[in-house]
Amino acid sequence: MTTETHDYEFFPGCTIQNRIPFIEKSARLVFDKLGVTLNDNKEFGCCPDPVGVQSTDHQTWLTLGARNLSLAEKNGRPIISMCNGCTETLKAVNYELNHHSHEKSLVQERLEKVGKTYTGIAQVKHFVEVLHDEIGLEAIKSAVEKPLTGFKVAIHVGCHYARPSEMMQIDDPMKPFFAKEILEQLGAEIIEYDEENMCCSSGVARNNEDAANGMMKRKYSSILEAGANIIMVNCPSCFQQLEAGQRSMKKTFGMEVKIPVLYITELMALAFGMPIKDLGLKFHQNKPMKLLKELGF
Known part of the structure; x- marks a missing residue:
């Protein structure tokens, strides 16, 4: 092949x-x-x-x-x-x-x-492996029409992305960098935060909602403290959990979290100059329209 x-x-x-x-x-x-x-x-x-x-x-x-x-x-x-x-x-x-x-x-x-x-x-x-290793960072950068200036992105790649490493054989299992390097080509600012490798708690939530909420609170608190305005994901389960979890924070802890969660391909599409109306961003639970407008999109 x-x-x-x-x-x-x-x-x-x-x-x-x-x-x-x-x-x-x-x-x-x-x-x-x-x-x-x-x-x-x-x-x-x-x-x-x-x-x-x-x-x-x-x-x-x-x-x-x-x-x-x-x-x-x-x-x-x-x-x-x-x-x-x-x-x-x-x-x-x-x-x-x-x-x-x-x-x-x-x-x-x-x-x-x-x-x-x-x-x-x-x-x-x-x-993400294909984008980084096979399409290449140079090709991605050359496709950018509207750099993601002002996008302060907290990266969450998810637990099942690169581990167990002997089976997955992708990226660095402990300090993943593929998504970071892709986003840098788009002009985004990468915001490092303490709980970057922490689970989104999707699997935990099926069995112990209290434990899941506690995990998400730590995750969101770390992201907020670091000053991010976007959470990037590359996993559908993480996407759903980190979107829906923001309502749980309000209900459970009285904690206000309103950070748009975007798939890395959505961020790439924005940087490639594709119309917002074509991306279905209005279907997000935490709609990014206000932030995008503030950032010139």
């Missing part, structure tokens, strides 16, 4: 397509601008979820993940994923099956019954 032509099997994931489709819109606009071909595969199913499904039935998780990988193998293109969880599942399934021949044989037998072939050669790329 080669990525020299920037030709990929597009894997947006269930959460983006069903809950926050405006994220997909920004990604398609940005990748089109950068000359990347995103091939839609209508046979793709759920990744499936790397936490819930895997802990419920590991063999089913492996089989469903391998089915998606088999589709990419058939078309001879790498997968580009818009979601941390999807990327982790697809990379982890490949890793596990290629290191455990017995499990691989069982999964291959299952897939053969439904006419699929899995060998383990499919490549899986996180979209």
Whole structure:
């Protein structure tokens, strides 16, 4: 498989397509601008979820993940994923099956019954990895038409982005820098804060709302103290949690948090001069329109 032509099997994931489709819109606009071909595969199913499904039935998780990988193998293109969880599942399934021949044989037998072939050669790329390593910072900078002057961005890449590192093999797992370097090409100011690597608490919230709220309070307090006016994410679960969590802070702690949360592709689209009306920003819970107007957008 080669990525020299920037030709990929597009894997947006269930959460983006069903809950926050405006994220997909920004990604398609940005990748089109950068000359990347995103091939839609209508046979793709759920990744499936790397936490819930895997802990419920590991063999089913492996089989469903391998089915998606088999589709990419058939078309001879790498997968580009818009979601941390999807990327982790697809990379982890490949890793596990290629290191455990017995499990691989069982999964291959299952897939053969439904006419699929899995060998383990499919490549899986996180979209930030593609932007940084394969499209390149120079190409991104050259596409900028309206620099993000005045954007003070707190970066949150999420827990499932680069860890476990032996499976993910992307960026620096402890001090990620890909998103930072991309945003710098857009003209944004990167705001470092103490709790940058802290979980958004999305997974915790399913079991312990109080603990999740406590985690978010620490996260938001750190961001506010550092002086950021935008939170950047590259994971749909983190996006939803950090948007909705701001209402929880008001209700639980009387803490006022009104910081727009934007996907990195939304920030790129703004810097590339794409009209705000085309990006679906009005569908955000914490609408960024007022801030964007103040910043000249």
